[in-house]
Amino acid sequence: MVGGGIAGTMLAWRLIRHAGVDVDLITGPDGADDATRASGGLVRAFDPDPALAELATRSLRELRASALLRQWSGYQETGSLYLRAEPATGPRHPRTPTPDAAELLDRHALAARYGLTGLPEHTTAVLEHHAGYFSPDLLRRGARADFTARGGHLDHGVLREIRPGPAGVAYRTNQGWANADAVVLAAGAWTGRLLTDCDLPPIGVRTKVIQCAVYATGTGRNTGTGTDTGTDTGTGRHPLPAFVDETSGLYGRPAGPGRMLLGLPTQRWDVPPGPQPFMDREERAVRRALAQRLPGLQINPPHRFVAVAEAYVPEGRLELRPVPGHHPALFTFTGGSGGAAKTALAAGAGAAADLLGHLGQPGHPAVRPSTHPNTEDTRPTPIPEGERR
Ligand SMILES: Cc1cc2nc3c(=O)[nH]c(=O)nc-3n(C[C@H](O)[C@H](O)[C@H](O)COP(=O)(O)OP(=O)(O)OC[C@H]3O[C@@H](n4cnc5c(N)ncnc54)[C@H](O)[C@@H]3O)c2cc1C
Numbered sequence: 041m042v043g044g045g046i047a048g049t050m051l052a053w054r055l056i057r058h059a060g061v062d063v064d065l066i067t068g069p070d071g072a073d074d075a076t077r078a079s080g081g082l083v084r085a086f087d088p089d090p091a092l093a094e095l096a097t098r099s100l101r102e103l104r105a106s107a108l109l110r111q112w113s114g115y116q117e118t119g120s121l122y123l124r125a126e127p128a129t130g131p132r133h134p135r136t137p138t139p140d141a142a143e144l145l146d147r148h149a150l151a152a153r154y155g156l157t158g159l160p161e162h163t164t165a166v167l168e169h170h171a172g173y174f175s176p177d178l179l180r181r182g183a184r185a186d187f188t189a190r191g192g193h194l195d196h197g198v199l200r201e202i203r204p205g206p207a208g209v210a211y212r213t214n215q216g217w218a219n220a221d222a223v224v225l226a227a228g229a230w231t232g233r234l235l236t237d238c239d240l241p242p243i244g245v246r247t248k249v250i251q252c253a254v255y256a257t258g259t260g261r262n263t264g265t266g267t268d269t270g271t272d273t274g275t276g277r278h279p280l281p282a283f284v285d286e287t288s289g290l291y292g293r294p295a296g297p298g299r300m301l302l303g304l305p306t307q308r309w310d311v312p313p314g315p316q317p318f319m320d321r322e323e324r325a326v327r328r329a330l331a332q333r334l335p336g337l338q339i340n341p342p343h344r345f346v347a348v349a350e351a352y353v354p355e356g357r358l359e360l361r362p363v364p365g366h367h368p369a370l371f372t373f374t375g376g377s378g379g380a381a382k383t384a385l386a387a388g389a390g391a392a393a394d395l396l397g398h399l400g401q402p403g404h405p406a407v408r409p410s411t412h413p414n415t416e417d418t419r420p421t422p423i424p425e426g427e428r429r
Contacts, residue, residue: 041065041224042199042211042234044184045076046176046381047358047373048226050388051395053183056192058396064220065187066195066213068227073314075228075376076176078348080252080301081113082282082293083382084120084171086142092357092379098386104170109385112182113174118294119281120171123150127162141169153278155336160287173282173293176381189410199227202238208369221399224360224391226373229313229349235372241364243372244354249316250378251347252303253323254295258338280334290329300339302326303346305378316347352377358384360391368398 041052044067052065071077085097103109104117145167147159188194197214204210208221227234232245280300282293292302304326308316323342330337353359353375363370373391380387 041226042068043226043228043230043374044068044071044180045074045226045228046079046180046384047228047376047388048224049180049183049187050384051224051226051360051373051391052192053187054388054392055395056187056190058392058401060401061396061399062191062193063187064193064195064218065184066197066199067184068196068198068230070196071177071180073348075250075348075350076180076381078250078346079176079381080291080293080303081173081176081381082120082284082291083115083174084122084168084282086120086122086166086168087379088124088286089356092383095357095383095386095390096379098389099383100171102385103174108182109179110174113176113179115174116172116294117170118172118279120168121145121154121165121281121283122168123156123159123163123165123283123285123287125160125163125287127164143167143169154280154334155277156285156333157335158332163287167281171282174381176384179384186410199225199234199238202240202370204366204369209366222369222371222395224371224373224395225363228374228376229351231351231372231374233313235363240366240370243361243363245372245375246309246352247311247313247349248352248378249306249308249311249347250303250350251306251316251318251322252291252301253318253326253342253346254299254301254344255339255342257298257300257340280337285333288329288333290326290333300337301344302330302339304329311349313349316349318345318347350378351375358387360394371395 041048041063044065048065052063055061056063083100085093085100087093087096103115145165147163150156150159150165195213195215199211199213201212202209202223205219207219209223210217210219211223225231225234229247232242235242284291289304292300295301304322306322330339351374356377358376358380361372362368363372
């Protein structure tokens with residue numbers, strides 16, 4: 041497994057739980073510059089894309105059902121609000137079922153509950169009560185510790201070269217050459233460059249900047265910081281949960297007491313991987329969108345700045361894909377497209393099942409125990425049948 045972001049780590053973690061499967065996780069540098077470290081970590085079940093919604097729903101279910109995964113990831117259940125400029129009876133709604141414990145709100149309810157203004161007439165929002173945000177960085181660290189406790193091998197070097205090998209693929213890292221039945225490139229925004237450097241065909245991965253910032257919010261009434269789960273008795277308004285507003289592009293979440301993380305999508309495509317310049321003009325656009333949608337929310341100048349490249353694929357989701365001409369020994373598992381943190385648990389399980397199938401180990405029944413001190417509630421279970429495609 042090449043890449044120690046949330047994609048590579050969760051897939052390696054799924055695989056190592058199966059006795060008889062040996063996994064080397066080549067992490068690259070310490071992850072300080074990757075999308076997993078920078079991620080806003082919003083998690084919810086709803087998405088307008090049904091395939092993404094299914095993955096997100098399964099991931100959220102697994103996360104909420106496991107005390108260990110919640111603890112590893114620092115999950116905060118603030119709720120989630122997803123706004124769309126489409127009536128609840130619109131053509132796309134029947135294909136995107138509302139998750140459990142959710143409500144549909146119209147723009148009048150959104151104004152009354154959250155002080156949201158200037159919304160298009162037919163705005164509908166899906167409010168999920170059992171959703172929120174987590175730290176993808178903490179989740180990968182927890183999974184990485186459990187990976188090694190189950191006998192997985194960590195290599196902190198970088199992948200430098202790949203060739204067809206005697207039994208699959210030969211690859212070279214800082215530690216020299218090794219052989220594997222299969223190699224998975226899960227190097228996020230670095231994947232395109234890695235394929236080119238290894239003389240492999242490109243697979244349509246592009247990069248784009250995601251920029252957001254953390255703001256201290258005003259202290260007046262209904263500042264919407266989401267740290268209070270109750271209703272403001274003066275205004276009847278609710279604290280703002282994690283939210284995505286498709287009608288303006290604005291997204292955000294509470295970020296601790298009196299703080300909010302806020303951002304807007306950028307159009308900075310095809311940038312080099314890693315950290316990017318933080319653009320003031322994009323930050324000003326966030327303030328303008330906020331003034332239109334949430335005029336009651338006062339924010340101070342940002343104090344944490346995030347601008348990092350992310351890998352995008354046309355399908356818009358994290359998925360295992362064979363590298364053309366190298367099936368079934370070489371795969372990519374990348375293309376988070378701005379939203380893979382919330383799908384990584386289910387996408388990793390699905391990719392592990394696919395890989396085991398490719399390697400001729402479908403339904404591998406035996407499980408490998410962990411020596412990790414904190415794994416009581418994640419007894420290693422085989423990948424569920426439903427995950428096998
Ligand atoms: C600012 C920002 C905010 C986001 N907010 C959200 C959100 O709110 N909700 C959500 O669901 N998703 C969000 N995302 C998306 C999500 O975080 C990403 O899709 C996900 O983290 C991608 O993980 P990854 O493992 O594919 O890539 P990365 O995390 O980038 O990891 C790739 C890894 O590969 C390593 N690597 C590179 N080259 C090599 C090599 N040659 N050899 C070995 N290793 C190598 C790198 O060091 C890196 O650690 C956000 C992303 C960003 C950037």
